[in-house]
Amino acid sequence: MFHLSHLRYFYAVAQTRSIRKAAESLHVAQSAVSRQIKNLEEELGVPLFDRHPRGVRLTDAGQILAKYAQQTMLNLDRIRSEIDDLRALRRGTVKICTVEAGLIDILPQVIRDFRRRYPAVSVTLLTRGSQGVVDTILNDDADLGLAFNAPYHPDVEAVATQPQRLYAAVAPDHAIAGKKQVKLSELKAYPIALPDTSFGIRQLVDQIQQSAQLRIEPVLTTDSIQMLVSFARLGLGVAFLPFFAIKGEIRNERIAAVPLADHPARNANAEIIVHKGRQLPIPAEEFLDELKKALRLLK
Known part of the structure; x- marks a missing residue:
């Protein structure tokens, strides 16, 4: 036995x-x-x-x-x-893996509100590209994942999604800043920064290139969302970012965001993902409820 x-x-x-x-x-x-x-x-x-x-x-x-x-x-x-939980101790740890864009606004606010309610519960936060978020969830190294346009895996379940169109982010005085929308093909003449291939952003841009038979040579490739934001804000060229990565920059008029008109960019999502079939610990379930509420506000 x-x-x-x-x-x-x-x-x-x-x-x-x-x-x-x-x-x-x-x-x-x-x-x-x-x-x-x-x-x-x-x-x-x-x-x-x-x-x-x-x-x-x-x-x-x-x-x-x-x-x-x-x-x-x-x-x-x-x-x-x-x-x-039954003994009202509320101790434990919530383990989260997120794309870097989640660190800019959404997760700090959720963690703040969650910690006010459950001060005895700690939070472990890992940062990966969207592929890395999926891999971390599959390995059970995190309870919850926050990803942008996460690659499909049969053992990963999206428990909440929010449409997050992809934008061309530029400085406010950039030539395209006033446009209502723009196609990727119209941006070839400008310096472009892209994340590496582990990011959902890059996978979307590559899909557009393939369908439109384009080839973009980025002047900067990085594994940092913050570097992409800075690239756009400083007027170095065009970076491609979802709304939740740049909403603070837009609000403060440091960045202009022009929606990409190409089909894949119009149908992207921010997603909360979990390992399918895995029962979440109680603290993670309660954190998930808070995160779902915050995700619904990303419009």
């Missing part, structure tokens, strides 16, 4: 690929970890790890058990969270 301690020790070794590191993370002796692994292997009748001088590797049987051990550990986290 499996004991939780067996699975906890096994999962620690599977994650660290080292009995010594697992023992350190569990604050127990290496011999205790080795004994638990041995007991588990005897009970199952198969080796779970291949031992080698640099550590351990999961066997095929170990990989099967690791999959179920991970789900068990996630379920245990929820049990603890729900028990804490």
Whole structure:
């Protein structure tokens, strides 16, 4: 019969690929970890790890058990969270992975309001491109993801979406600043800055290039949304950004934003995503409610 301690020790070794590191993370002796692994292997009748001088590797049987051990550990986290909730302790951590644009306005405000209500709950915030947000959610390294035009994956679910048209962002005195809308083909003559290919923005621009048979040579490629904002604000050329990345700059008249007329740019979305089928911890569910409200305001 499996004991939780067996699975906890096994999962620690599977994650660290080292009995010594697992023992350190569990604050127990290496011999205790080795004994638990041995007991588990005897009970199952198969080796779970291949031992080698640099550590351990999961066997095929170990990989099967690791999959179920991970789900068990996630379920245990929820049990603890729900028990804490019943006892009104409200402790825990919400783990969020977001595109950088989410850091500019929406998430700081949501975190502020959430922390006022639940001061004992901490927040861990990771920043990635849209592809990285999806990967982080799939790896269960975050509870919630905020992405722009996230790439499809069958195991990722969008629990809230808000249309976020893509804009050509420029300085207020730029030649295109007064236009009602503009096509990508009309911007080829201007210096252009693009994010790298892990960003939903870049994937949209690449779709437009492909459908319109265009080829844009950016003068700047970056993994920073803030750099794209600065590029536009300082009059260096054209950057492509969603509204929630630049609404403060527009409000303060530091940037002019012209909607892109090309079809893919008109149908982009900001999305809150989760790992399909995963039960969220209670603090993450309550944070999700706050984030959904904030997303609906992005118009």
